[in-house]
Amino acid sequence: MKVERIKAISLDKKIAQKYAEEIAFQQIGQPIKKVKYLGGGSFGRAYKVTFEDDKKIVVKFLRASDMLEKEIYDLDLLAANCSVKIPSVLFSRKADDEIPVDCYGMELIEGGNAVFSLGLLLSSKRKRKQFADEVTTALYNIHCHKNDKFGDTLCPTYSRWLDFYKPFAHQILIKAEEMFSNGELPQKVIFTMRAAWEKFDIIFSEEVVEACLVHGDLNIANIMVDKNHKLSGFIDPLNSMYADREYDLFQFDNLFGKRFYLRKTYVEKYGAGKYCDAKCAFYGLFNEAYCYIKSGMLVSFIMNPLVKNMNKRLAEL
Ligand SMILES: Nc1ncnc2c1ncn2[C@@H]1O[C@H](COP(=O)(O)OP(=O)(O)O)[C@@H](O)[C@H]1O
Numbered sequence: 001m002k003v004e005r006i007k008a009i010s011l012d013k014k015i016a017q018k019y020a021e022e023i024a025f026q027q028i029g030q031p032i033k034k035v036k037y038l039g040g041g042s043f044g045r046a047y048k049v050t051f052e053d054d055k056k057i058v059v060k061f062l063r064a065s066d067m068l069e070k071e072i073y074d075l076d077l078l079a080a081n082c083s084v085k086i087p088s089v090l091f092s093r094k095a096d097d098e099i100p101v102d103c104y105g106m107e108l109i110e111g112g113n114a115v116f117s118l119g120l121l122l123s124s125k126r127k128r129k130q131f132a133d134e135v136t137t138a139l140y141n142i143h144c145h146k147n148d149k150f151g152d153t154l155c156p157t158y159s160r161w162l163d164f165y166k167p168f169a170h171q172i173l174i175k176a177e178e179m180f181s182n183g184e185l186p187q188k189v190i191f192t193m194r195a196a197w198e199k200f201d202i203i204f205s206e207e208v209v210e211a212c213l214v215h216g217d218l219n220i221a222n223i224m225v226d227k228n229h230k231l232s233g234f235i236d237p238l239n240s241m242y243a244d245r246e247y248d249l250f251q252f253d254n255l256f257g258k259r260f261y262l263r264k265t266y267v268e269k270y271g272a273g274k275y276c277d278a279k280c281a282f283y284g285l286f287n288e289a290y291c292y293i294k295s296g297m298l299v300s301f302i303m304n305p306l307v308k309n310m311n312k313r314l315a316e317l
Pocket residue numbers: 038039040041042043044045046058060087106107108109110112113221222235236
């Protein structure tokens with residue numbers, strides 16, 4: 001996982017819609033009724049393609065040249081180890097002169113992501129807790145898939161979690177320092193990162209015994225919900241690894257994840273180490289800095305609460 005800026009390949013939304021139509025026709029060989037943009041973040045763009053016979057698939061473009069192999073590998077690996085639906089990959093296509101962006105086709109998951117599920121967000125505490133129960137059961141399923149070594153799913157080679165994670169976090173800190181010197185990172189972010197790094201050995205003093213498969217990006221924008229507000233699937237893994245299973249818990253607090261008691265429910269059901277709160281604060285802050293380094297986009301409404309939370313957890317140590 002390289003800690004450096006990745007220049008996103010430019011891709012106009014309307015042109016991508018045409019590409020999605022062309023690719024779906026080439027790959028599936030059936031006439032298409034319509035193509036609709038579903039959403040996307042720094043590097044992804046997803047489109048729903050509906051064929052004349054009403055069959056639907058999703059075509060996702062990846063605007064960075066080194067993501068395709070890992071994303072489709074991780075989707076397959078997670079799908080084989082999870083009790084809820086993770087889209088199966090139908091085809092993949094590397095960029096060429098005709099269509100200059102990598103992409104793949106996958107199964108459509110019913111419903112929409114949990115961020116836009118107003119019905120679920122506003123439902124009773126009992127229903128939200130029931131949802132948390134379903135999500136955490138499925139995530140724990142993934143975590144039960146273990147490996148002898150830690151590291152990226154494509155090449156897990158580390159005997160200890162910290163042999164992998166500490167140098168990675170350190171590289172993030174070094175890059176963040178560079179950005180701070182160039183006036184590209186707010187002072188409060190770097191001060192908090194430095195303070196957290198100082199306490200690294202305390203926060204990570206408990207040995208991580210098992211290398212568990214993690215999704216890596218399970219915030220509520222990547223959790224799908226059907227029209228009855230029931231969990232319908234997980235999508236969009238990022239940085240999937242064999243890791244500390246608590247690495248998957250910080251994303252639960254991003255966006256309005258706390259409204260669903262996701263992290264709390266996971267910890268109640270499956271337990272966590274003494275420093276779980278501080279570790280999640282650290283993972284969250286350093287991951288957001290990593291995303292900023294890669295994409296060049298600072299998302300203040302995500303970064304600011306992470307900084308605040310890290311300072312709170314540091315004060316508790
Ligand atoms: N397989 C799928 N089925 C249904 N909707 C999907 C699927 N994949 C993506 N989406 C929709 O598209 C949005 C963006 O896709 P996502 O894979 O999360 O992109 P990014 O990597 O840019 O975050 C998701 O939030 C979801 O609403």
